[in-house]
Amino acid sequence: MSRIKARRKSVDYVSSFAELQEMQANTFAYKFCIPLFMLKNLAPQETKTRMITSIFNVTNEFAHKRLKILSDNVHLS
Template structure:
């Protein structure tokens, strides 16, 4: 049995409400339009902010398409899940929010429900390259996300075996 985390369920619901059910439909411009988030490109580092309760994401225009997609998902986490201005936060709370946004980024760029549909069986460079292309992410990003996905599956199998042995 495969259990989904709260974050995995949140992302699945977020995407399926917009009709985004396959990797080919993952597009930050479509997501921002459907979410009412204004996206701008500029020459500074990517960031998210609110002005008059309107969310904005500013993406670094010098980044590759893959990096912009990854940055968009990181900033999307701040828009959807966080409150407050990080400038006024304690360093530890800011670090906590950044950690959560990075975790969200990996799951939003390569959602578990989409990975599950691919019937993945290995972590070879060929598989990682295919995922990199399919999800429009960098190679190292795809490798890390695939590793996360497999690690969770392994842990769930171990947990299920322990539960069967207890009965």
């Protein structure tokens, strides 16, 4: 393998690893800012995005994404 191909391949790995780390950091942020144990303590009608934004002081988009992560995890189990 030529040096150029080897270097390009290593750059691809670094890029993929960096993307993985970014995804993991984002997931951590969602779970840290809106913890599952606190979501479970809310009444079912309070789990709407608007209520979560006011309780946890996050944006609508952030709350919506956290609820999507939660529902995806529930469907996987």
